[in-house]
Amino acid sequence: MTIRRLTPKDLSAYRAIWAEGLMRVPTAFLFGAEEVRAIPNKDIEKALQTHLTFGAFDEASRIQGFISARRGGPRRMRHMADIGPLYVRDTAQGQGLGRALVEAMLQELARNGVxxxxxxxxxxxxxxxxxxxxxxxxxxxxxxxxxxxDGGPRDDFLMIRALDETDLTRDA
Incomplete structure (x- = not known):
């Protein structure tokens, strides 16, 4: 598997795997399938340029998973990033691909001062x-x-990890 940052050239593959993820695991995404279909290609291309999104590709260059992150917008929040979604195709699960995608994202965020x-x-x-x-x-x-x-409430756990060795559990 190869992990690399997605670019606007990956738009079709990214949209396809995102749609697949929404169909298979709708609770893993903030957007619903209809909302994603309504997003114009130019907006997704811009997001691929401004936010970090990595894709994992197999030997035949087919995308098998992706992860995204958005850094805090205001200067006072630039030290943190929100990760998600993470999605790996069923056929690629159990091979360490999710871990590799998260690790690649964490390394890139740390390199960028997050x-x-x-x-x-x-x-x-x-x-x-x-x-x-x-x-x-x-x-x-x-x-x-x-x-x-689908009209039903879903609860989320909020999770955090320091990228600079600070102990963030001291008040938890």
């Missing part, structure tokens, strides 16, 4: 929680009704 990475994960997604915990993230809160999926 001090902490944060994410939200559905409280029922124990597999993703285990991955994140094994990579040094810890839960620092729970957001009730974080999203409504």
């Amino acid at each position: 001090l902490q990475a944060e994410l939200c994960v559905d409280v029922e997604n124990t597999r993703a929680q285990a991955l994140y915990k094994s990579m040094g993230f810890h839960v620092f809160g729970r957001r009730p009704r974080s999203v409504l999926v």
Whole structure:
């Protein structure tokens, strides 16, 4: 597998895997499928240029997974980044691809001066929680009704990891 930053040239592959993820695991995404379909290509191309999105590609150059992150906007929040979503195709799961994508993202964020990475994960997604915990993230809160999926409320755990060795668990 090859992991690299996605560019506007990857638009079709990115849209396809994003749509697949929305169909298979709608609770892992903030946007719904209809909302994603309504986003113009030019807006997604701009996001690929301004936000970090990495893709994992197999030997045949087919995308098998992706991860995104957005750095805090105001100067006072530029030390942190929000990670997500992370999605790996079923056929590529169990091969360490999710871990490799998260690690690549964390390394890039640290290289760019980000001090902490944060994410939200559905409280029922124990597999993703285990991955994140094994990579040094810890839960620092729970957001009730974080999203409504098909009209039903879903809670998220809020997770955080320091990228500079600071102990963020001291007050937890």
